[in-house]
Amino acid sequence: MKNLKLKQPLNTTTRLMYQIGLILILVAGINKPLLAQEDAPGRVPEYEIPYVLPTPEGVKDVLNRVKMYYESTSPQTIVDSQTGKKITDFTTFNPNAVPSPGFSGEYSYTHGVVLSAFDYISKVTGDQAFVGDNVKFFDYVVQNLPYFQQNADKINSEKIGSWGRILDFEALDDCGSIGASLIKTYLKTKNDSYLNLINRTAEHISHNQFRLEDGTLARNRPQYESVWADDMYMSVPFLINMGVLTGDNKYFDDAVKQVLQMAGRLYIPEMELFDHGWNVTSGDYDPRFYWGRANGWTLMSMAEVLSILPENYEGRDEILHIYRSMVRSLANLQDGDGFWHNLLDKNDSYTETSCTAMFTYAIAKGINEGWISHVYGPVAVTGWNATRSRVLANGAVDGTCEGTTFAHDNTYYYHRGKSIYATHGYGPVLYAGAEMIRLLQNDKIEIIETNFGAINSTFHFLLKSEWPAKE
Template identity: 75%
Template sequence: MKNSILLLVLILTCSNRITAQQSSEGRIPQYKVPYEFPKVENIKDVLNRIRVYYEESSNQTIVDSKTGAQITDFKSFNKDAVPSKGFSSEWSYTHGVVLSAFEYIDDVIDDDSFFENNTKFYDYVLKNLSYFQKNKNKIHQEKIGSWGRILNFHALDDCGSIGAALIKTYSKNKDEKYLSLINRTTEHISKNQYRLDDGTLARNRPQYQSVWADDMYMSVPFLINMGVLTQDHKYFDDAVKQVLQMASYLYVEREELFDHGWNVTSGDYDPRFYWGRANGWVLMSMAEVLSILPENYKGRAEILHLYRSMIRSLSNLQDGSGFWHNLLDKTDTYLETSCTAMFTFAIAKGINEGWISHVYGPVALTGWNAINTRVLENGAVDGTCEGTTFAHDNTYYYHRGKSIYATHGYGPVLYAGAEMIRLLQNDKIEIKTAKINARNSTFHFLLKSEWPKN
C-alpha cells in the first residue's frame, strides 16, 4: 500500500513538472537562425568584412605562372605570364557581380572604399592587357590565367557580367580608356554571340541550341546599361526581348519559376529542374531592367508580372531557417547561400521600389538573417554552390559541392546587404519587430500611408 502511494505521488510530481515546462520554456519557439531584427551597423560590418577579404585575395600583378615571381620587365614577352591568382584579379562573371555590387553600395552608404576597388581593378586590367594583346601570336593557349578568354570572347560568361560592371564604373569615373573594352563586349553580345532564329541568346552546349536561365544575367544587365550609356533604345529593346523570350522557353507558369535550361530537341517535353541560382540570376536581371526602363516602356509590364509571380512562389518555398534550397522544390537538397542572397536582394529591392507589396518584408528580413550566419569572421562567404552546368538529372544537382571558394555568392551577399540597409531605412514603412523569447510574436512591415493619421 505504501509503495502504491509513493508511486502515485511520484507520478503526480513528474506530471506537474512536465506541465510546468510545457507552459513555459517548451512553448517558446527555438529558431535555427536567430529570429531577430538586423541593425544597419551590423550589416555594414558584414559588407566591410567581405570587402577586406576580397581586397586581400590578390595583389593584382602579372606573374610567371611557373615560378610565381612578379614580372616587372615588359619589354620582352614571357610566355608563362599570367595575372596573379586571387578573386580580386579575375576577369570573370562572378567578379563582375562583386564590382556591380560595390558600385551599388557606393550609392547606398557614405563609404568610398567599396567603389575604389572598381577603378583599381579595371585600371590594372587596361594597364597590362596590351602586353598580352601585342604578343597574342606567342600565346599558345586559349585562356590567360584568371583572365580567361579576355583576348577573344567566346561566350557571354567571358564578358557580359563584368562588362556591365565596367559600364557602371565608367559612368562614374568617365575614364575613356574603358570604352575599348565596353565596345568589344557590345560587339560580342550584340553581333557575335550565338542566337536562336528568333534572336534569343543561346549556347550550343551541353546540347545543340540550348537556352540557359543563367544567360539572362550574362547579357541583360550589360544591354540595359548600354542603353543608358548610349541613349540608344535598341539596347533596351534587346534586353526586354531577352527577358521575355527566355521566359517563353524557361518560365513554368504553374510553378511560377524558371527551369534551369531548355534545348530545341526536347522542346515542349524538356525535363525541368528548378535550380536556385538560375532563378536568382533571372530575378537580379529583372530588377536591373525594372530599375532602368521608363515606366510605360513596351514589355516592362510583362517583366514586372514575371518578377511579382516569382517572388510570390519563392516566398512560399523559403525554408523555415530563412534559406532557400539548392533545388527550390526539393527540401532534401542543401540550404544554399547565393540563391538566398539573390532572392533576399530582389525581394527587398521590390519593396523599396514599390514593385511588390511591403508584406513581403519579413521574407527578406529572415533571408538576411540566414545569410548573416554564412559570412565568416574573416569575410569569406560559405555555403555557396559551385559552378553548375545545365544538367538533366536530379542526382547531379543534389551533389553539387559548396564552399567559400565558389565566388558566385560574394556579389549577391553584398547586394543583399546594401538593399537591406535601404529597406531598414525606408521612411515609407514602419516595422513592428518580433519580441524576443515570446510565444507568439512576428515581424510586420506596415505601409505608413495606408493608416489613418492620429
C-alpha cells in the same frame, strides 16, 4: 488503476462519477496548475537562425568583412605562371606571363557581380571605398591588357590565367556580367581607356554570340541550341546599362526581348519558377529542374531592368508580372531557417547561399521600389539572417554551390559541391546587404520587431500611408 476490475456494468450516473474521479486523480498528480504553464519547455520557439531584426550597422559590418576578405585574395599584378614571381620588365614578352590568381584579380562573371555590388553599396551608403575597388581593378586591366594584345601570337593558350578569354570573347560568361560593372565604373570615372573593352563586349553580345532564329541568346552546349537561365544575367544587365551609356534604345529593346523570350522557353507559370535550361531537341517535353541560382540570375536581371526602364516602356509590365509571380512562389518555398534550397522544389536538397542572397536582394529591392507589397518584408529579413550566418569571421562566404552546367538529372544537382571558393556567392551577399540597409532605413515603412523569448511574436511591416497619422 490497472488492477481495478468492474464486476458489473455501470449505469449512466455511476459512469459519470467514475470519469470525474479519474480526472480529479490526474489533475492532483500535476505539480503545477495548467494555467501557470507559461514557461513550459517547447512553448517558446527556439530558432536556429536568430529571428531578430538586423541593424544597418550590423549589415554594414558584414559588407566590410566580405570586402576585406575578397580584395585580399589577389595582389592584382602580372606574374610568371611557372615561378609565381611578379613581372616588372615589360620591354620583352614573357610567354609565361599571366595575371596573378585570386578572386579579386579575375576578369570573370562572378567578379563582375561583386564589382556591380560594390558600385551599388557606394550609392546606398556613400562609402566610396567600395567603388574604389572597381577603379583599382579596371585600371589594372586596361594598363596591362596591351602587353598581352601586342603579343597575342606568342601566347600558347586561349585563356590568359584568371582573365580567361579576354583577348577573344567566345561566350557571354567571358564578358557580359563584368562588362556591366565596367560600364557602371566608367559612368563614374569617365576614363576613356575603358571604352575599347566596353565596345568589344557590345559587339560580341549584339552581333557575335550565337542566337536562335528569333534572336534569343543561346549556346550550342551541352545540347544543340540550348537556352540557359544563367545567360539572362550574362547579357541583360550589360545590355540595359549599355542603353544608359549610349542613350540608344536598341539596347533596351534587346534586353526586354531577352528576358521575355528566355522566359517563353524557361518560365513555368504553374510553378512560377524558371527551369534551368531548355534545348531545341527536347522542345516542349524538356525535363525541368528548378535550380536555385539559375532562378536567382533571372530575378536579379529583372530587378536591374525594372530599375532602369521607364515605367511605360513596352514589355516592362510583362517583366514586372513575372518578377512578382516569382516572388510569390519563392516566399512559399523559403526554408524554415530563412534559406532556399539548391533545388527549389526539393527541400531535401541542401540549403544554398548564393540563391538565398539573390532572392533576399531581389525581394528587398522590390519592396523598396514599390514593385511588390511591403508584406514580403519578413521574407527578406529572414533571408538576410540566413545569408549572414554563412559569412565567416574573416569575411569568406561559405555554402555556395560550385559552378554548375545545364544538366538533366536530379542526382547531379543534389551532389554539387559547395565552399568558400565558389565565388558566385560573394556578389549576391554584397547586393543583399546593400538592399537590406535600404529596407531598414525605408521611411515609408514601419517595422514592428519580434519580442525575444515571446511565445507568439513575428515581424510586421506596415505601410505608413495606409494608417491614420499618429497624434
